[in-house]
Amino acid sequence: MKVHNWLRWLVFILIALIMNFPIIATLMTAFKDPSEVMRNPSLWPETWSLANFATVFTISDRLNIYGYLWNSAVAAFIGAVLPILVAFPMAWAMSRRGYGRAILFPLIVNIRALPLIIFAIPLYMVYSTTGLLDTRLGLGLILAIVNLPLTLLLLVNAIAEVPLELEEAARVDGARLGRMIFRIVLPLCRPAFVTTFVFGFITGWNEFLFGLMLTTRDAVPVTVGASFFFASSGGGVQWGVAASVMVVAALPPLLLGVIMYRRITGSMVAGAVKG
Amino acid sequence: MKPKSSIENAVLASPLVIFLLAMLGFPVVLSVIYGFSEARFETIASPTFNGLANFRQVVADPAFWQASWFSLRFGVTTALLQCALGLFLAVYLAPLVRRHAWIVAILIIPMVVAPAMVGLMYRLVLHEFVGPLPYYLNLIFGSSPSFLNIANVFKTVVIVETLQWTPFAFLLFLTAYEAIPKEMREAAAVDGTRPWRMFWRIEFPLMFPTLFAAFFVRFIDGFRVFDNIYTLVGPGPGGSTTSLSIYIYETFLRRGEIGKAMAAAILLFISAFLLLALAQQMMRRRG
Numbered sequence: 001m002k003v004h005n006w007l008r009w010l011v012f013i014l015i016a017l018i019m020n021f022p023i024i025a026t027l028m029t030a031f032k033d034p035s036e037v038m039r040n041p042s043l044w045p046e047t048w049s050l051a052n053f054a055t056v057f058t059i060s061d062r063l064n065i066y067g068y069l070w071n072s073a074v075a076a077f078i079g080a081v082l083p084i085l086v087a088f089p090m091a092w093a094m095s096r097r098g099y100g101r102a103i104l105f106p107l108i109v110n111i112r113a114l115p116l117i118i119f120a121i122p123l124y125m126v127y128s129t130t131g132l133l134d135t136r137l138g139l140g141l142i143l144a145i146v147n148l149p150l151t152l153l154l155l156v157n158a159i160a161e162v163p164l165e166l167e168e169a170a171r172v173d174g175a176r177l178g179r180m181i182f183r184i185v186l187p188l189c190r191p192a193f194v195t196t197f198v199f200g201f202i203t204g205w206n207e208f209l210f211g212l213m214l215t216t217r218d219a220v221p222v223t224v225g226a227s228f229f230f231a232s233s234g235g236g237v238q239w240g241v242a243a244s245v246m247v248v249a250a251l252p253p254l255l256l257g258v259i260m261y262r263r264i265t266g267s268m269v270a271g272a273v274k275g
Numbered sequence: 276m277k278p279k280s281s282i283e284n285a286v287l288a289s290p291l292v293i294f295l296l297a298m299l300g301f302p303v304v305l306s307v308i309y310g311f312s313e314a315r316f317e318t319i320a321s322p323t324f325n326g327l328a329n330f331r332q333v334v335a336d337p338a339f340w341q342a343s344w345f346s347l348r349f350g351v352t353t354a355l356l357q358c359a360l361g362l363f364l365a366v367y368l369a370p371l372v373r374r375h376a377w378i379v380a381i382l383i384i385p386m387v388v389a390p391a392m393v394g395l396m397y398r399l400v401l402h403e404f405v406g407p408l409p410y411y412l413n414l415i416f417g418s419s420p421s422f423l424n425i426a427n428v429f430k431t432v433v434i435v436e437t438l439q440w441t442p443f444a445f446l447l448f449l450t451a452y453e454a455i456p457k458e459m460r461e462a463a464a465v466d467g468t469r470p471w472r473m474f475w476r477i478e479f480p481l482m483f484p485t486l487f488a489a490f491f492v493r494f495i496d497g498f499r500v501f502d503n504i505y506t507l508v509g510p511g512p513g514g515s516t517t518s519l520s521i522y523i524y525e526t527f528l529r530r531g532e533i534g535k536a537m538a539a540a541i542l543l544f545i546s547a548f549l550l551l552a553l554a555q556q557m558m559r560r561r562g
Binding site: 208249268 | 379505536
């Protein structure tokens, strides 16, 4: 028994190191002194330095990390909140009355299985005529579509868990439907809102294709902005700086994910099994 | 009574339906118009109807079939590898996870990093001068393969995708494994069933529906892959890593063939739709 667990720990540590290797390697490279990066490809920095991060956070005429981070934050926020707002009333009707269960529900839930490129091209044209191209709002709106399926699924499940007696009691007291939904059901769904928000925010922050196609300068998200650091100023890639920008871009969803891992794993499993 | 609640339902549905129509209704109409029209960026406002010409062009393009074949192969290979590795990890590490739940948090880290970032990170990791992987391979074996040349690039992107998304399969299997009723294992143990036999005779069949779901989700994700491959190698040497998504992207933005890109997107939509319907049919039949 003891020997067995020792082996299990070994397997865990090995697989954790292998799967997280790109992240570990990037983090270590980011802390190397810029002059050391080309000389020392090993994982361990000879001298620890923050010089690469300083370069990343210096605004140049081409690169503005603050702008990219802000764009990602705003677009991911819109993309996480908007689907909750539009889907919540419908989720109640679906959960309690089975309304839209036959067609609308599977239609929306299946959106997430479609290749995103299918939406990207027509949206590019719609956006270019409506002025949404290269705006944070435009990016946020399409991220809301990306997040809508799982949001609806999780909200429908959450509402089904609300005790029916509470709703009936409110109805007996003469509360109108809208009032009952917003005063009784909505507060009880708060944990589901947090889960869907966190999941939606991470998905939105990590999205790349729409950022690549629908933004050019003003609304570039950090996933796309980070790749600009690779194609920088003439003389090849500055790997230390590139590593630092990746650390900065990956950190917010990574921290959120590790802190909230229970909620995230729960919604991933629910999303896959019920879909 | 009835008319009142149907009005209520319509009101409750309206935000969602309006949002969907605004965001997807119009683009769908545009897709159809441009799919059947000749259009380039210079003439984007005035597409001219040309029937099935775009579709004929797509179907006659060897690059389209190469991309389809890549996506299919990539989707199947990565889904299989992820399910196999994920299943092993879930079953083998389950006793540890029961006592140390934080293990899961460590193992899901790859999934919460943007695939586009992971692709960029591997550019560094695999780089022949600054990359740690070639450095250590050289140190230990005296040589290191060139990961991104035409002979190795498919294997490389398959491994990159597998290492990032195996945690997803792991999670699903872990949940399914822990959901197996204790009594079933105990009853089998009383009968003297050995662990290996227990797994194949009892646990594996009980987890089979999850296996199917995991395979399907991972296949779909692999089939539509864009981000990590695009940031790591782009279309790849000789177009060897051009997935369907990358093919459509390149046709649209690089070559400006709007109608052709749209036609390819419609074909992709139809094939994705058929795959989805097929999978759901199979799942329903399994109950």
